Amino acid sequence: MPTRKENSKDLIDLLRRMWLIRAFEEKVSALYAERQIVGLLHLGIGQEAVAVGTCSLLRPDDYVFGGHRSHGHALAKGADVNRLMAEIAGRATGYCGGKGGSMHIVALEAGFVTATGVVGGTIPLALGAAFAAKEKKQGQVAVVFFGDGAGQAGPFHESLNIASLWRLPVIFVCENNGYAEFTPLSAHTKVERLAQHAKTYDISSSTVDGNDLLAVRTAISKALGKTRAGTGPVFVECLTHRLRGHYEGDPAKYRELSQLTQWKSKDPVARFTRLLKSKKAITDNELQAIESEARSRAEQAAEFSLSSPWPAEEEVATQVTADLP
Numbered sequence: 177m178p179t180r181k182e183n184s185k186d187l188i189d190l191l192r193r194m195w196l197i198r199a200f201e202e203k204v205s206a207l208y209a210e211r212q213i214v215g216l217l218h219l220g221i222g223q224e225a226v227a228v229g230t231c232s233l234l235r236p237d238d239y240v241f242g243g244h245r246s247h248g249h250a251l252a253k254g255a256d257v258n259r260l261m262a263e264i265a266g267r268a269t270g271y272c273g274g275k276g277g278s279m280h281i282v283a284l285e286a287g288f289v290t291a292t293g294v295v296g297g298t299i300p301l302a303l304g305a306a307f308a309a310k311e312k313k314q315g316q317v318a319v320v321f322f323g324d325g326a327g328q329a330g331p332f333h334e335s336l337n338i339a340s341l342w343r344l345p346v347i348f349v350c351e352n353n354g355y356a357e358f359t360p361l362s363a364h365t366k367v368e369r370l371a372q373h374a375k376t377y378d379i380s381s382s383t384v385d386g387n388d389l390l391a392v393r394t395a396i397s398k399a400l401g402k403t404r405a406g407t408g409p410v411f412v413e414c415l416t417h418r419l420r421g422h423y424e425g426d427p428a429k430y431r432e433l434s435q436l437t438q439w440k441s442k443d444p445v446a447r448f449t450r451l452l453k454s455k456k457a458i459t460d461n462e463l464q465a466i467e468s469e470a471r472s473r474a475e476q477a478a479e480f481s482l483s484s485p486w487p488a489e490e491e492v493a494t495q496v497t498a499d500l501p
């Protein structure tokens with residue numbers, strides 16, 4: 177743990193990034209409860225350390241891909257808070273003109289290439305970006321976030337095989353949160369650690385505590401060192417848990433209360449806060465300021481979104497297919 181003098185500013189910045197995601201998603205949840213936001217909503221509350229631990233080490237020109245639970249990944253890569261919230265709220269000022277919604281975020285200027293509701297769907301797409309990065313020879317990498325459920329999908333296995341074979345600069349970040357929708361890991365695979373699959377395909381891998389921000393950063397930093405050096409893909413499995421249901425409104429009866437309580441005690445935001453406090457790297461005033469700044473940023477984004485127009489009727493059929501050059 178660095179001393180306050182060394183780089184407490186950097187550590188505080190990491191906490192600030194996690195708080196922005198937490199405040200953003202809590203605001204989205206509140207708007208959903210008020211029916212100001214509709215549709216399916218999957219929140220990553222409790223998983224912020226994976227997004228921030230990973231993206232805080234990336235270059236602006238690195239490519240990031242997400243899935244159905246990716247608000248945090250997009251924010252961590254630098255997506256605009258207003259445009260992201262507006263997209264989730266289905267407004268014309270959103271990243272995809274309000275037609276993509278929560279599961280289809282694209283924030284290209286931030287290097288967040290795309291997300292999808294198709295489980296495992298962006299894993300092969302990340303390989304495409306990695307292939308392009310390899311050709312360009314500028315040291316860029318592609319990072320793809322996915323859950324343990326995606327690890328049972330065909331494209332996951334095909335992608336690991338090709339990435340390894342072609343030594344593509346891609347980092348597979350598996351958020352193993354113990355559930356695929358309502359199904360516990362033990363009921364959808366015999367493979368308890370998803371990193372085992374990486375070994376099958378001769379890919380360097382590690383499994384880390386995904387609620388420990390610094391542990392995630394250490395693993396990703398090592399992965400980046402290898403990948404940027406041209407040695408091929410790396411697989412990082414982060415053990416974590418979502419503190420909400422699979423989707424907002426999910427009663428989550430499949431999960432024991434004791435399990436939830438246990439994971440709440442490992443909440444990554446509170447945990448990193450405790451660490452910084454124990455090392456006297458942050459004051460109570462600084463902590464308060466970080467939380468209130470994040471909450472007011474989320475409030476502003478909500479105001480921006482709800483005062484934005486809906487997509488125009490004539491826009492319905494646009495952006496449906498890609499225009500090939």
Ligand SMILES: Cc1ncc(C[n+]2csc(CCOP(=O)(O)OP(=O)(O)O)c2C)c(N)n1
Nearest residue numbers: 245293294295323324325326353355356357
């Ligand atoms: C190809 C495909 N199959 C099934 C679904 C339905 N589905 C939505 S989320 C989900 C579970 C995904 O679990 P995981 O990959 O672990 O991600 P998590 O929800 O835990 O973040 C499933 C099966 C889907 N969206 N796409």
